[in-house]
Amino acid sequence: MSWKKALIPLATLPVILLLAYGFWTDPKAIPSPLVRKEAPNFRIAVFDGAEMSLASQRGKPVIVNFWASWCFPACYEEAPLMEATWRKYKDQGLVMVGVVIQDKDPNAREFMRRFGYSFPNGPDPGSKISIDFGVYGVPETFFIDRQGRIAYKQVGAVAPEVMEAQIQALLKGQGA
Amino acid sequence: MISTLGGFTIFLALGVALYAVIAAIAGARANREDWLASSRNAVLAHFCLVTLAIFLLEYALVTSDFSLRYVANTSTRGSLTRYKIAGLWGSLEGSILLWEWLQALFATLVVARYSDRHRELMPYVQAVLQGISVFFLALMAFGVNPFARVFPIPPDGRGLNPLLEVTDMLVHPLLLYLGYVGFSIPFAFAMAALITGRLSDEWLTITRRWTVVAWLFLTCGIFYGGWWSYRTLGWGGYWAWDPVENASFMPWLTGTAFIHSVMIQERKRMLKVWNLLLITLTFSLVIFGTFLTRSGILGSVHAFADGPVGVMFLGFLTLVLLFSFGLIAYRSDRLKGRGELDSVVSRESAFLLNNLVLVGICFTVFLGTVFPLLSEALRGAKVSVGTPYFNRVSVPLGMSLVLLMGIGPLIAWGRASLNNLRRNFLKPLLAAVLGTALLYGLGVHEFPALLAFLCCFFALGAIVFEFTVATRARARATGESRVAAFATLLLKSRRRYGGLIVHVGVIVAIIGIAISSIYKVEHEQTLRVGESLTIGRYVIRFDGLAAGERPTHVLVWANLAATKDGASLGELTPGQRFYPNQQSPFASVDARYRWNEDLYVVLSAFERDGKSATIKAMINPMISWIWIGGAIILLGVIVAVLPERRLAMLALRSRPQEA
């Protein structure tokens, strides 16, 4: 068989290679266009507290954590880590804010009581803040540097090592 | 015990199938009839073993033997028996076993039926079919074992996704699998023809009916799936251009092209290579489809993926492509046709255009389905290719197909003279223009709708014309009444007229698709108790919320009173079903399905105190015509494939005065 004819079956290989590439991708992961850009400002009415805005925290590293009481099991897994991290770093200038997505206030408060949340959390009526941050699931956590830029976005529960590494980077100063 | 026995059966069946392949090939090459006979016995033994495996798994399912992980995943103690049985195809491992069983069944039927008559081809047909079985068995033996155990044994199973515990689940997957597996038969014959060098039309004639029946199952499976989605999922649609849906559509497209171009090869001995390519493509797309469903590389509501399965499928797909395309290339010299045409304008050309459009749609669907992957690979950026893209591309192509359905019957084989064209086309064209003008005068002004009606009226007119002229000619020639002439016409030329009935079904379905998309009306409103929403001529009043416990879930529903033009239509109760294992509730749609339009209502959201609810109501005009069209297609295929003997007897009985 001449080499020209051998081309015909071989022509199918690029398609196979493309499909094989698919094994390395995650169809559900949406890359965020916001990373390394300035974080969208927002105002949030904290439970049992005053209003808080992101812009007023400029100069300090900020962690914004999106969660919901119906988000099981991931939010329940990372909640203790959130609270522990807050207690450890709040005196070093870290700011932590929790945004509750599409939840009922009583359920959110119950969640906070259960995990002893002492950092500010608030609801997101109309999901404006969530949409501004390009949130498409819970939990999602954004690490914002002192210049107000999003250094890193974590989709899903934050692992302790990742949390430590990101906070150290944020605290060190210039951010990403 | 079942686990060990089942696993052992799978391995044994794998060995037997492997032996059947080797013995068949060796027997054919060495011309040893005893080896061939032995391989045929192996095919039967293989089928018995796989049947045993299915029986074991079903036994475990029905007796709720949760020591098997598969049973724990797909059924619960409380499930109804028929859903326990359906658990066989509810998840990955079992669906592969079911596919393999169908493959073994078909192989046995083919071997039993044709071994005597086509001695040169059959060993290789058998080898290919058993080779496919070898792959599916290897998937189970070395990949995902349906008989795997789970430890510790759970007290109750997780059960099927609640969306699947419905009667539709008993029908839809089976129809699709019958279609998919059915296409492996013409593929096997094509491969055998290439291997043995017997490149006449023999393989086509033998497999003609198998191909049409496989196509029928696939068509019914696709229509049924759309019908099921529409009634259940709550977004009021029936097709989302989801990658897995596309994966079932692509082999359907090339299969349809194949059925048509085969007619050219039969009549004119042309397009041999093209037909081989088409059937290879069809079978490859079937494998590609199951690869997509089970590999998880493209996100889909239908996908259920696990581990090494994706890689094994891709490997098999590669093998199939290289092997079949390689064979075609190898034999391409001997496949040149003897085609002659008197004119470029002829029915043959219309068939060529039919193929062009169908393969064009298939190419577009394929491109759109894998483009996100391509974009990510080459650019690193994720894009979506969804409904707006597919609709924009497939609608014009779909309309040209409808036009071709009208042109085809009116244009002559070989050469169509200008006179011929003028005579045949004039009436249907005139009727189409008149019909469309009438509609315009009566209020239909949207251009897409008018264009759609124009094409559909033309095609329908051409088909009706064809029927009436032929009936009249026959009635006059034989003295029968018109009705008898029509019936005998159907029976004597059943392929032709059955095919025309299928075309009528397709056009009816396309009218349904076009009208329901263009004239769909939707309205969502939050209502307090006593308030109403108006949509079209309907008024829907929210009377209150209710909740109740069902055996498997909690149901919350809204009591709605619907009226049309003031006359009461009774109650509608759309709701939401809350299952313990599921994070979000499932919609419970309520609707009035009528042949002219559907009133479709969904409960989008509600307040816990029952004081208000958000209701989404839709009017889908003529959407039932899609399902009716599917039924007409079924009817047409039945007419087309009725067996001869029964036919001859009927024909004889209806013509007693034949001299």
Add this chain to the structure above:
Amino acid sequence: MREQPSQPSMPEGAWRPGRAWPLVAAALCLLAAVGLACAASAPPTSSTALDDRVREIASDLRCVVCQNLSVADSPSDLAREMRNLIRELVQQGKSRQEIQDYFVSRYGEFVLLAPPKHGFSLLVWVLPFLALVIGAGGVYLVARRWATRPPGGPPPADPAYLDRVRRELHEREDGAA
């Protein structure tokens, strides 16, 4: 006993004024009436122009928490909030492009249900059209090559007569095959 027809049976497709019209016309009128009845039964009185605009824009955006559904079709809560947001943006006078850009800047190109018609994504729009054009050219060339092969047989007979003979032959084949 059949009586001999006084003239040969009409070749199919011949012009026969008057005869087939009633049947065809009646069938088509019926269809038209039906089609019209359905189309007319749903005058868009309940959805306003705003609703339509929101729906139109929402149909081109992807619901990010669903599989393959548009924001317009999706029953999920986030999609509902996105629809409300779109409504607000439309009321503020934003154009469709501006609204699409709004969501793209937050979610990336992924949120558009059909890829933009520029850059690399232009390929997915152009290739099908190209493939069709090339295919049509191929079909034409093939048909022409077949048609210009020298016919080695007897001189061609009257085409209409040949048609009829072929048709009857095929029907007989169909019946027997």
